[in-house]
Amino acid sequence: MSSIIASVLAGLCIILSTSLSGCSKDDGSGSSTSNAGISLNDALGREVLFERPAERVVSLSPAVTEILYAIGAGDKVVGVTIYDNFPPEVKGKEKVGDFSNPSMERIISLRPDVVFISPTQKTERLARAETLGLKIVAVHPVNLPEVYEAIKLIGKVVGEEQRSVLLVKKMMGEFSQLKRLVSQIPRGKRRRVYIELSQDPFWTAGKSSFVGQLVEVAGGDNIADLPLPYGTINPEVIIQKDPEVIIIAHPGIKRDEVGRRLGWARITAIQTGRVYDDIDVDMIIRYGPRLGQGARDLFKRFYPEIVNPDSENTE
């Protein structure tokens, strides 16, 4: 019994850090570039110094990898996680493990100038890695402004600051274009949305997370009112709030099966057939360059009757 409890506690710690919820650490942007090198504060609040821009990069976060490629630093990537799948070129890169259990040996053998981590790894392991001479930069944006800061920080580390600023501008542009479309819909007419990140238990994104903010940008009225960026939601609250659109952002269930959950049949989204399981989850849960596309995909599902935002994009 005691071993079970111990394992539960261990698991709980892992969950609290791994799961998207995470700590809302400030993604400190205080950084300065001078002749003496690059100094920056990472998501763990530590100061990291670089003499020159990093040339060899290990990314333990698929989102960071996507950002690196988007700002033209894809060539510098020497190691990624087993979950990395975008852009397609990443397939050829060396895999160093998953983000919570990477192989230190393999990372060191790649002689990286910097290792990007999400601060889910235990801090002792991080400390040990630093005594081995690795430079660690933790990235963990919780909301959209923090995503922008994280992108700029990554740009600084690899010496692509300008392109990272451009990427942020491009993303902001994509969002404001959507916001323009959405602003034509009166507040009272915004569709109520439930976005499901996991079932058993039901796990969703609150308004203080970038996933929740994406829903808002796409004109959705998020039914979840969570005290944390991410968290569980009781099914009775879902039934009470009666979402008009349900987004299933996990592979656990197909859309037809959602309506068969006990008590769900009368939810408007199910009655009107607006349950979607076809969204590319990576585009909305990775804080990378594809968030704009993710928001457009959400918008298309929230308001299929309104003009396609992609077509407007091409003009």
Next chain:
Amino acid sequence: MIYEYQKKFYRRWATVNLSLLIAVIAGAFLALSIGPSRTSLIDVLGVFLGERTTTPEWVSNVILRIRLPRIILAIVAGASLSVSGVVFQAVLGNPLADPYILGVSSGAVAGAALVTVFGIGKGTFGQLVIPTVSFVGSLLAMILVYIVARIGGRVRSQTLLLAGVIVNFFLGAVIMLLMSISNRELHEIVYLLMGNLGYVFSERTIWMLWIAGGLTLLGAILLLWRSRELNALSLGEESATQLGIDIQRFRLFLLFIVSLMIGAAVSLCGLIGFVGLIVPHATRMLSGPDHRTLIPAAALSGAVFLILADTLARTVAPIEIPVGVVTAIVGGPFFIYLLRTRRPGYI
């Protein structure tokens, strides 16, 4: 004199069990009317009295399809865990015995974790597969424990206990292994380990609740039927043998029944701790050590306890807490209290 004694027994039996039954019903109504979506007891009455015109449709959906199955699950799990605790404490002659002591629960979780990690547990099919595999896992664990403990054709309660501890450790390691290679599925396994009653039933899986309920009821009735022999067994193996009980066969019978009951509960709600340990002890203070009263009383008090613990779990924080955490937080101090104020023969 004997007549007088029997009358006293029946009176106590009826008082204890009837008042506990009333407590279960009251607790169920309380739990039905409380939840994060703010409904009242009047809504519950409205739903049950068929006056649906006054209550919005979502309210009856929430009460009948979300809360009611959950409360039934709490009753089933509470009853099966408490009764199994009673039986284990008698079979092993050990007041510290709980339903998880012989590794049945680790077997169930290892089974569920295996299915989850290898990605079979998706969709409706997965919703059926996970509980089924974890049920089979719990039975296999029990069979393994029994085989390990069987030395020279005999099983002694000490070796049974040791075998159980070893199998528990081994399966615990298997669970850890599965957790370390899992990623997205990790929180599902952790939720199983913490125990929670939020199992999402669909129209196609609700029958599992009836199976679990049926197994629990059947098990409790069979145990009640053999409760005189359980009384003899709890006096010690020697006295039981002198009373003409075939200990080996009786013990096998008990272990089989109890494994079915625990498997049914654990496969749907994971490891809810402390219920099977403290409820039997607390119930004994009410009913006395006679298993004829103790078994139904433990089933009913287990149900009340879990209904109330789950109501707390659902409502106390803005985010739902796993019920296993509530039972452990409430149960730990309560067990210490029992220990400090113990009376001989009760704990």
